[in-house]
Amino acid sequence: MRFDVITLFPELFGPQLTQGITRRAFESRQVDVRLWPLRDHALDAYRRVDDRPYGGGPGMVMLVEPLERALEAVRTDRADESAVPVVHFTPTGQMLTQAVVQQFAQGPGAVLLCGRYEGIDQRFIDRHVTLELSLGDFVLSGGELPALALLDAVARLQPGVLNAPSHEQDSFSAGLLDCPHYSRPEVLQTPEGPLPVPPVLLSGHHAEIARWRRDQMLRLTARRRPDLIAAARAAGQLSAQDEKTLRAADI
Known part of the structure; x- marks a missing residue:
């Protein structure tokens, strides 16, 4: 299975993918994780990916156009796998449960969208996001930690990753x-x-x-x-x- 992660902070994923027992799944590509730095898809000299929200208010909103280009690059690279779900991590999403993890662990993967700031332009969400997930009733600074949690939970369910089928008693x-x-x-x-x-x-x-x-x-x-x-x-x-x-x- 393959997970493509669209993120502003790809460096946050390195330690998780190379340490601990779950690294077996990542190193063997049982769980193939590919990182897509969002700023690579900003066209201006400042590599801007956010701007002030229409209607006023605090914070910044992630711009739709760099996200569109990043997702198009992912889908082009995946070729015939473009139908995988696009997952957005947000406090307004459904709870990430073991049942959801098990579904991912048996599937082809997903595109993981890691938001930041006040959120993502709703037009991108409406056009492309197929599933919104939350870790619980609290707010994080971005979607990277929930994405890492999902990847870890999926990786430990792969055959041969754990020394024994201990996940069956989790x-x-x-x-x-x-x-x-x-x-x-x-x-x-x-x-x-x-x-x-x-x-x-x-x-x-x-x-x-x-x-x-x-x-x-x-x-x-x-x-x-x-x-x-x-x-x-x-x-x-x-x-x-x-x-x-x-x-x-x-x-």
């Missing part, structure tokens, strides 16, 4: 939050007293461990994200034992 992958995890030492000595690892995890009984983890996921999700429990019930994803666990926890 939060949201099964519709629930992930369970707690423990490692050495077996008993942590603290001023408040010893903190042992839950005994079931040391038992070697795989079925009991799996049940314990499932119960922990259910309890944590019910406390922090009851909406996910409701969605799992509606989808028929909770077993009779799951419901018993929730009743026993008075959740």
Whole structure:
């Protein structure tokens, strides 16, 4: 799959594409990321890509014409792949969820549009953008961080990137939050007293461990994200034992 990123700050992507375990996906081109500096598509001597908004107000607006030229260059370079979605990162977009990530991870890629300043000329959005995404109910300085988040989330789902299929137990992958995890030492000595690892995890009984983890996921999700429990019930994803666990926890 291929992701073309239109951005004013391509240098922000370098560390993400070359560090950590997800670099395997980028180096192998399983996730082929190509950066398109927007100023390269400004025609004036100052390489201007923004101007004051019509109607007045604070800030600047990204100009439509450099964006049009950048997108045309991307589509020309992609040739027969020009039908991929154009994604705009904005607080007004739909939430970026694991389900959305999984769709991208199985698709051909996308054009990622990283806005800055007060935003992008709406005429470009109306003409070309097919999907608007948000990381949450807060405002960032630009679309680069959400684009990096999407690329990282997609990369770790590619075959061979992780040492084991650990993403299958990630939060949201099964519709629930992930369970707690423990490692050495077996008993942590603290001023408040010893903190042992839950005994079931040391038992070697795989079925009991799996049940314990499932119960922990259910309890944590019910406390922090009851909406996910409701969605799992509606989808028929909770077993009779799951419901018993929730009743026993008075959740």
